[in-house]
Amino acid sequence: MVESNKDGSDMAVTQEGRSIELVLPSEVGYERVAMEGAGAFARMLGFPSERIEDLKTAVAEACLNALQHGNRNRPGAKVRVTLTFKEKAISVRVMDEGEGIVEIPDLPETEEAMIRLQPPRGLGMFLIRRLTDAVDFNEPTEKGHVVKMVIRREGCTSLN
Amino acid sequence: MVKENVIQVEDRESAVIFHIQGDVTRISEPPLKAAYDRLDHKKVKGLLLQFQEKAYFNSEGLKGIIIVLSEARKHQQKAAVTGLSKHFKKIFQMVGIGKLAGVYDTQEEALKSLKDRSKTEG
Numbered sequence: 260m261v262e263s264n265k266d267g268s269d270m271a272v273t274q275e276g277r278s279i280e281l282v283l284p285s286e287v288g289y290e291r292v293a294m295e296g297a298g299a300f301a302r303m304l305g306f307p308s309e310r311i312e313d314l315k316t317a318v319a320e321a322c323l324n325a326l327q328h329g330n331r332n333r334p335g336a337k338v339r340v341t342l343t344f345k346e347k348a349i350s351v352r353v354m355d356e357g358e359g360i361v362e363i364p365d366l367p368e369t370e371e372a373m374i375r376l377q378p379p380r381g382l383g384m385f386l387i388r389r390l391t392d393a394v395d396f397n398e399p400t401e402k403g404h405v406v407k408m409v410i411r412r413e414g415c416t417s418l419n
Numbered sequence: 420m421v422k423e424n425v426i427q428v429e430d431r432e433s434a435v436i437f438h439i440q441g442d443v444t445r446i447s448e449p450p451l452k453a454a455y456d457r458l459d460h461k462k463v464k465g466l467l468l469q470f471q472e473k474a475y476f477n478s479e480g481l482k483g484i485i486i487v488l489s490e491a492r493k494h495q496q497k498a499a500v501t502g503l504s505k506h507f508k509k510i511f512q513m514v515g516i517g518k519l520a521g522v523y524d525t526q527e528e529a530l531k532s533l534k535d536r537s538k539t540e541g
Contacts, residue, residue: 287445291475312506320478379485382478382514389513 274304278343283322285330285338285355290322293340293353300342301349306412313390314349314410318342320383321353321406329355329404348392348411356403426454433534434465434499436526442475448483455487460494465533469526470502481514488519497536499529 281296283289297318301311322338330336339354388394393409424447427438437454439447455466468484476484484500491498498520503511511522523529 290477309506312504316477316506316510323477323479379482379514382481386478386510386513 274344276343276345278341280342281340283326283338283340285326285332285334285336287323287326287332289338290319290326293322293338294319297340297342297349297351300344301410304344304349304412306349306410310410310412310414314351317387317390317408317410318351318353320387321351321408324383325353325355325357325406329357329359331357347413348409351408351410352405353408354400354403354405359397359399359404424450426450428454428457431530433530433537434467434497435463436467436469436530438469439474440471443470443480443484444475444477445479445483447480448486451483451487452490455490460496463494463496464537465497465499466491466520467526467529467533468498468500468520469529470500472502472504474502474504474507476507476510481510481516485514485516485519488516492519497533499523499533501526501529 279296279300281293283293294315298311298315301314306314318340322340325338326332326336330338333356336356339352341352341354343350384396387396387406387408390410391408392411392414393407395407398405398407422441424443425440427440429436429438435458437451439451441447458466466488468488488498499522500511500516500520501523503522508522511517516522521529521532523532
């Protein structure tokens, strides 16, 4: 590893193609481990702080969905998180042992919640969609289901 | 692994302040809702949710905040939020919490806004 310059670009060049993998038990709270790991990886690669925070939230929400809805908190079921740095972006794969997402809402039902005082649904997936540069929620695999996300170093999220 | 939130309630002239310690996740909704339900809604004109700046919020925690702020709106109480990091200010606006509560940098700004809004909106 070489010393990073101020924006981390030297480090980023040497780390091209590097991957990390985390295997989590299906227990609420472990999404924080993936979140912090993803944050440390992005920091090492010189990602700006705003993008690191976007990545951390997206990874935490994807893991939370995977362990609660995908694996249904089954003891023994695992969530596998892989992060790969390539071409100034981090690609994230979050794999669970479930059957995939049946319904992907376009927008969180916040308005509905305000009127009916019912908890809004779809907030996690909405956040993932808004904070990442690309997402595929429903890739089936032999062993389960994968959510794929891409966060670019230079991307940005706006409120619109 | 996950700590329960401590919520301290402070009564001010313009609003009731909930000082919410800790991260805001699924376990936050019951104490937040219980603290809100204990208020005397005939007297309370404003509600300020004061979070710790290093607090982490996930979608489950955001749901609880939306429910409590929706209840406040039903009771015609003005609401405000403070103590958020730059990232979570963005998240709060993204998920629509900005429609239910003003988001402020400091407690003073939030209380002033609640006082002003009570005067102008009656």
